[in-house]
Amino acid sequence: MSAFAAEWLKIRTLRSTAWTPALTVVAGGGLAYLVGLSMRRAEPEHFDAMFATFYSLSLAQLALVVFAVLAVGGEYGSGTIRPTLAAVPRRGRYYLAKLAAVAGCAAAVSVLTVAAAWVAGQAGLGPRHTALTAGGVPGTVAAALLYLVLIALFAAGVAQLLRGSTAALAVLLPLLFLGSQGLGNVPVLRKVTQFLPDQAGAAALHFFGNPDGPGYDRAFGPWGGIAIMALWTAAALAGGYVTLRRRDA
Amino acid sequence: MIVVEELTKRYGPTVAVDGLSFTVRPGCVTGFLGPNGAGKSTTMRMILGLDRPSSGRALVDGRAYDTLDRPLRTVGAMLEGRSAHPGRRARHHLRYLARSNGIPDARVEEVLELVGLAGDARRRAGGFSLGMAQRLALAAALLGDPPILLLDEPVNGLDPEGVHWLRQLLRGYAAKGRTVLISSHLMAETALTADRLVVVNRGRLVADATVAEFVAGAPSLEAAFLQAVAR
Numbered sequence: 064m065s066a067f068a069a070e071w072l073k074i075r076t077l078r079s080t081a082w083t084p085a086l087t088v089v090a091g092g093g094l095a096y097l098v099g100l101s102m103r104r105a106e107p108e109h110f111d112a113m114f115a116t117f118y119s120l121s122l123a124q125l126a127l128v129v130f131a132v133l134a135v136g137g138e139y140g141s142g143t144i145r146p147t148l149a150a151v152p153r154r155g156r157y158y159l160a161k162l163a164a165v166a167g168c169a170a171a172v173s174v175l176t177v178a179a180a181w182v183a184g185q186a187g188l189g190p191r192h193t194a195l196t197a198g199g200v201p202g203t204v205a206a207a208l209l210y211l212v213l214i215a216l217f218a219a220g221v222a223q224l225l226r227g228s229t230a231a232l233a234v235l236l237p238l239l240f241l242g243s244q245g246l247g248n249v250p251v252l253r254k255v256t257q258f259l260p261d262q263a264g265a266a267a268l269h270f271f272g273n274p275d276g277p278g279y280d281r282a283f284g285p286w287g288g289i290a291i292m293a294l295w296t297a298a299a300l301a302g303g304y305v306t307l308r309r310r311d312a
Numbered sequence: 313m314i315v316v317e318e319l320t321k322r323y324g325p326t327v328a329v330d331g332l333s334f335t336v337r338p339g340c341v342t343g344f345l346g347p348n349g350a351g352k353s354t355t356m357r358m359i360l361g362l363d364r365p366s367s368g369r370a371l372v373d374g375r376a377y378d379t380l381d382r383p384l385r386t387v388g389a390m391l392e393g394r395s396a397h398p399g400r401r402a403r404h405h406l407r408y409l410a411r412s413n414g415i416p417d418a419r420v421e422e423v424l425e426l427v428g429l430a431g432d433a434r435r436r437a438g439g440f441s442l443g444m445a446q447r448l449a450l451a452a453a454l455l456g457d458p459p460i461l462l463l464d465e466p467v468n469g470l471d472p473e474g475v476h477w478l479r480q481l482l483r484g485y486a487a488k489g490r491t492v493l494i495s496s497h498l499m500a501e502t503a504l505t506a507d508r509l510v511v512v513n514r515g516r517l518v519a520d521a522t523v524a525e526f527v528a529g530a531p532s533l534e535a536a537f538l539q540a541v542a543r
Contacts, residue, residue, distance in 0.1 A: 146452055149384075311362060
């Protein structure tokens with residue numbers, strides 16, 4: 064508990080880790096309004112209220128990923144990892160405390176971002192807005208909430224695995240920007256890229272069409288996608304733990 | 313009390329610390345001397361559980377450091393180089409360390425006062441001069457009022473007043489029966505501060521003696537040191 068209190072205080076006392084969560088919420092809400100506005104005029108066969116509501120998370124997640132990377136990897140760039148581990152020498156205890164602080168913050172940010180995206184997205188959709196109780200909506204909202212927490216923890220695991228912010232961002236930002244979204248649009252590559260962590264999870268958010276609709280061409284359903292993302296996250300966190308245990312601080 | 317037993321650290325083919333054994337006793341200041349690359353910092357990091365020994369072990373008050381529940385209350389350590397995040401205020405750097413070991417926030421203000429940083433507590437550590445960064449690291453070491461102090465090059469960057477203040481502080485700590493180990497490459501300063509010496513060269517023990525015993529026959533500590541590490 065005391066180790067968690069320390070990690071929580073660390074997150075609150077750096078400008079970077081205090082602002083990136085706020086930016087996540089603003090980007091998630093702001094962009095959802097714009098996507099909703101443009102979806103308002105869509106042909107019925109292309110209309111998807113869930114896509115309009117949550118597509119903003121593809122951009123908002125970048126701020127959350129930067130947050131998680133700085134919270135974990137920043138320990139190494141600044142040299143803070145040494146006094147930290149001298150104060151909490153049991154590395155498993157430190158890692159749990161750090162992850163709990165990151166996950167707790169990510170969960171709060173996720174709730175606020177999804178809520179902001181929902182409200183702004185429905186406002187943008189105007190007359191074509193949907194209701195929380197409509198068919199398929201509660202599941203998609205739940206997937207969105209999970210998606211943001213998982214992507215933050217995945218980023219935290221990668222940052223610990225690579226022991227630094229710069230290396231982690233050099234892997235994660237291309238993955239989220241180009242590798243996944245850019246190359247993910249090439250049909251041949253999609254057979255492979257659909258299994259990347261963000262792509263797998265995003266299938267549940269209607270990024271590639273309504274999973275119940277006719278045009279959906281993924282090898283897994285929405286919850287299968289979230290499960291694949293959870294496996295990636297577990298692997299990254301486990302990899303991070305192994306490096307933390309084995310390597311000198 | 314710090315006990316180092318057959319401590320060895322290899323980085324690939326390089327042996328940084330080679331079967332090192334010594335004991336740091338309470339009630340005196342022990343100087344940890346050696347040329348650059350002799351393995352002083354590596355040894356200190358191994359004592360603190362930051363680096364894993366290739367073989368051998370180090371015990372503080374009879375226990376491996378990484379089994380201590382609230383280590384800042386047992387060992388106060390200051391390592392080489394800057395260790396506070398440049399974007400974090402000095403007070404917050406000390407507060408998270410205090411929280412992690414169940415030390416009250418009031419103690420943070422005490423050590424800030426003690427090292428002369430009370431007026432700079434709201435400044436971010438990135439804007440600190442080397443001397444101020446050293447004072448902040450010292451404040452962190454003193455946080456848990458520990459019976460053992462382990463300081464790597466503590467006088468680096470301190471002004472003459474700071475050097476004098478630190479010497480008085482360390483002498484006072486030893487006089488109260490505490491254990492103090494300070495690494496240094498400054499011979500004159502070590503001669504003024506230390507009672508005992510542990511001298512290492514190329515990862516091996518060269519001497520473990522009182523300052524008087526080590527210097528015996530030589531004109532100065534510096535002369536005795538240069539002679540010892542030339543062998």
